[in-house]
Amino acid sequence: MSPLAFIVLGLSLVFVPSDRFQPVQAAVGFALIGYQITTAVIPRVGNAFIKRGLGGRDLSKPGKPLIPETIGVIPAITYLFLMILFIPFLFIFGSTQTSGAQMFPKTMLSPYLSCLLCLQSMILLGLMDDLFDIRWRHKFFLPAIASIPLLIVYYVDFGITSILIPNVLRNWLRLTSNSVDLGFVYYLYMASVSIFCPNSVNILAGVNGLEVGQTVVIAVLLLLNDVWYLLIGTVASPSYSIHLFSMCFLIPFMGITLGLLKYNWYPAKVFVGDTWCYFGGMVFAVVGISGHFAKTLMLFFLPQIVNFIYSGPQLFGLIPCPRHRLPKFNEKDGLLYNSYTEYGAVDATSEQARQNPPLNRKLVPIILFLEKLKLLGVVKEYHEGQWVIKKTTNLTIINLFLVWTGPIREDKLCTLLLVAQFGVGFLMLILRHTLAPMVFGFDNSWSMLNRYN
């Protein structure tokens, strides 16, 4: 389809009123426009980015080509302006369509704007990080700073800090109410979600298309969750509005994300930068927090959580952590191989041990056990009646997949990781809607709309 046709279709979806699904239809229109803008702008700005020093070498390609970096800022800014242009369709035109019912009352405008402020702060801080290489221990908290607008407006405008208690727990503790007011802790919880999502996306990275691909998968899972609520709910129910609202955030996001993926997929023509990882993660955080389904959101981040836990021993210094833990590219066959952490000899001098520390002997049985479970690749030697561990694969799920598959081409590895993410997430989605009602007693439908309507 020609770019013009794309734009015309997008605009007609935005402007031609429909009866009930006006917001969703407009969101699809904005997604098409966003896709077109993103794909049109990215190839035009690449050189300017490289000229400004925003370029990086793709180590997993023959000749390590230099390609533009931090390109994620383009779709991110595009998204922001689309969401601003979306406002009249959500709060004026949209509300008159749905058989007179106010789908999104104007009281929801402040929370909406605070979401945008939060996302824009994240873009700005992410850009600072990409420009000035902020230290790891500082950049970890950038998302928390970016989430301040969200938390502050939540506090001023809304301020409900109670959560539901599972029926089981309620009976056990003999509580009279089915909710508990967390107060200040609730804000800590929201801040944690905002720190978690962006950093999770940022940590599971290093393969062409993976940073962007995982945001596509999580967005699809969230959209499926939303559609589930739309199918079971009536227009009047609060969960209906909330999930319609969530879709209005996620559909245009899908548009710009697919536009970016086109250039970031193997063989990548651009890198997306920390800006993108932070921004994409923050979109989910914002949607989850403002829709009160942050716990459901966590389910879709399971591979990221597993990746974080699996990385633990290296992140917290139990075993050595090399600067890069990316898979190793072999120019000869064009495949990706596992990368390893090498251990120093046990009888090394103290100077050698400082450079290349040996493995703690207590960990040997654990490592051998993990190897047996196929959860770790190990290179070992049988020496004087016992196993000496020479090196183990780096602790990322990317390397873990390589342990399972053996050497594999980059795009196949990425596809596998994304399929796994989708599979696990879909399973969680099913469990969420079958198991949770049993535990909680009913599907949660309390919402900020309860207050606003």
Added chain:
Amino acid sequence: MSPLAFIVLGLSLVFVPSDRFQPVQAAVGFALIGYQITTAVIPRVGNAFIKRGLGGRDLSKPGKPLIPETIGVIPAITYLFLMILFIPFLFIFGSTQTSGAQMFPKTMLSPYLSCLLCLQSMILLGLMDDLFDIRWRHKFFLPAIASIPLLIVYYVDFGITSILIPNVLRNWLRLTSNSVDLGFVYYLYMASVSIFCPNSVNILAGVNGLEVGQTVVIAVLLLLNDVWYLLIGTVASPSYSIHLFSMCFLIPFMGITLGLLKYNWYPAKVFVGDTWCYFGGMVFAVVGISGHFAKTLMLFFLPQIVNFIYSGPQLFGLIPCPRHRLPKFNEKDGLLYNSYTEYGAVDATSEQARQNPPLNRKLVPIILFLEKLKLLGVVKEYHEGQWVIKKTTNLTIINLFLVWTGPIREDKLCTLLLVAQFGVGFLMLILRHTLAPMVFGFDNSWSMLNRYN
């Protein structure tokens, strides 16, 4: 005063409640904190900026030293986060103090957030401009794009598009109402203000301290205007709240601006970048538009307007315009001299004329007349019975001041320009409050608060 004392004083102003002027007191507190953050961060990040290629040579200093550029992004981001942290003090704590009256009702939260979104968009786009050198004819419209959040939220949330008509005009046209609904034109008007203010600040630049200094002067003039309303008004009047609101934006802005001026004043240790000019100008646009005193605001921009008109013949190609029109620095005496546009010989070949076009003969009498009025520096020769213009000073008010003062040191030139800006602005302020009531019949006090209260 030590930095710590500054912060403690700031925090105590923010947190210790007072009776009536709680918002102003908190704003002063945030200004102190903002000043301290700005002055603390700027010297620490200069090297990182230069390393990233964000540095420029100061041509008006011996040896043309390289100093960091785009530093304005630091106070701009600081300001934004301070204004976000200000929200609870404006909309929760503030309102309970003022003898029970809601100084800022929560319905004003959306407009407030839209102002912040607009400013943040401006920072982001300004940064893009500083990073990627957007073309002049494109960058001129960046502020218009940044103002979209403001206009959209105005449309959705408020939507009043009528303006007052002067009594004189009303009688003359025999109108029955004292206001007229501009409809769509009103949005064009708001967009024009948003384009005008940032670009005005950006155009009057090139002398150490001038970009930042003019924002200080305009902010002081606006604050004087606000204080005038607070002195004549009662707490209940809408103009009272509106100008209190404006002060809450401008006082913290003064804090961060003075922090930046400390490093940008002669001899400058940092350049501020387009980001700052756009951001500073947009703060005024936002305050003027959301407070409905954009016309008063224009009065304080008179020197910028004069500068634009005076530049006209060069901007629109009537006479040649060199790439830089900055004053010329003389290393020997350390003073700034006029810079000139040189004209080609009248009898030049067409090739020479293309390189260095001669002056249109019809303009000679005008130029000689302007010279007589001391509005232009001219170098001429009497040749065969008539004056031949060799060169004229470049058409900026910076050069005009040099025509009046002769060679002068950079800081003195900057001080003169700022004093002139303040003097003209103060005169306009007096006229505004003496002449305008005569023409309009009453001082305008209609406001968005009329609607919200």
